Amino acid sequence: MTTTEHYTKIAMWLHWSMAIIIIGLVIMGFTFDLMPREMKPTAYMLHKSFGLTVLVLTLVRIxxxxxxxxxxxxxxxxxxxxxxxxxxxxxxxxxxxALPITGWVMSSAYGKYPTIYFGLFEIPHIPFPDDAKKAISYNTNQAHEILGTIIAPALIGLHVIGALKHQFVDKIAFIQRMCPRCKS
Ligand code: HEM
Ligand code: HEM
Incomplete structure (x- = not known):
């Protein structure tokens, strides 16, 4: 198998922690409608908290x-x-x-429910003029849905298929580039 260079350890940890959170949030997004009513407040609190964590980690990652x-x-x-x-x-x-920002803007413009970060403290809503709130909340809700249910699964699918193809068909030590515990 051909060997290649590696990402830094920090890049690897950011990659895998964020991949787990993002995939979890996408799956959670698909299951909101199926959840019993009493689970929803906690599920939304966790979704918004992990989603905002992704925003902070993305800034660090950039x-x-x-x-x-x-x-x-x-x-x-x-x-x-x-x-x-x-x-x-x-x-x-x-x-x-785009996913966390549309989520935060949508929740802020909708304005009915506070965003309590992991139940600990309130994240302020972005202020919008009252007469624009309905349109902003509707449009960002649509954008969040398209990004979360179509674009994210499509990109993840292409990315994983590409990585597996390079690893197993081209026989390059490709996953090792992003693997903190692999030797290559
Ligand atoms: C990487 C981060 C995120 C991902 C991958 C993600 C993914 C998703 C997905 C797939 C849905 C279901 C969409 C639908 O079927 O309508 C959803 C819904 C939702 N998300 Fe996110 N989200 C993220 C961040 C956020 C953030 C930061 C917030 C708010 C602060 C948020 C608030 C919501 C809300 C309130 C809904 C329900 C919308 C509705 O019921 O119409 N999300 N999210
Ligand atoms: C939501 C999930 C994921 C996201 C957002 C994501 C994002 C990324 C990004 C942006 C890079 C480029 C390196 C960087 O700039 O940080 C990368 C590289 C990589 N990812 Fe992912 N990834 C995800 C899931 C996965 C999964 C499930 C695999 C398993 C096969 C994987 C395998 C790799 C590998 C092997 C690399 C390094 C190879 C290269 O340079 O292309 N990723 N990923």
Whole structure:
């Protein structure tokens, strides 16, 4: 198997902790409608708290990415595969900002329920003029739904298929690039 370079340990921990949280939030989003009524307040509190945690981690991750050069993609990747990998990575960064921001704007404009971070303290709502709240809440709700139920699963699917293809079909030690405990 061909070996490649690695991301930094911090990039790896950010990648996997955020991947787990984001995949969890997407699954949770799909199950809101199926939940018994009495579970919903806690589920929304956890969704919003983990979602805002993603926003903070994304800012840290962008700073880390800008100050630490990522390893070059393996030489054997075809030009189209490189372009696709980069597009998915940039798409993820945009998504990791857009999902929490649309969520926060939607909740703020809807305004009926406070956002209590893991039940500990209140996160202030973004102030919007009263006459614009309905439209803002509707539009960001639509955007949040499309990003969370279509774009996120599509990007995750492409990303995972690409990683598995490079690992098992091309026989490059690809997952090792992002694996804190693997030797390559
Ligand atoms: C990476 C972060 C996030 C992901 C992946 C995510 C994902 C999702 C998904 C898939 C849904 C279901 C959409 C639907 O079927 O209508 C959803 C709904 C929702 N999200 Fe998020 N979300 C994130 C962050 C946030 C944040 C930060 C907030 C608020 C502070 C938030 C508030 C909500 C609310 C209130 C709903 C329910 C909307 C409704 O019932 O119409 N989300 N989210
Ligand atoms: C919501 C889930 C995920 C997100 C948002 C995500 C995001 C990213 C991003 C943005 C990168 C580029 C490195 C960086 O700039 O930080 C990356 C690299 C990588 N990811 Fe993920 N990822 C997710 C899930 C997964 C899963 C489930 C796998 C398992 C196969 C995986 C495997 C990899 C590998 C092997 C790399 C390094 C290879 C490369 O440079 O392309 N990721 N990921």
């Amino acid at each position: 700073w880390w990415r800008l100050t630490h050069r990522p390893p070059a993609l393996p030489e054997s990747l075809k030009p189209l595969e490189r372009a696709a990998a980069r597009a998915v990575h940039y798409g993820f960064y945009a998504l990791m900002l």
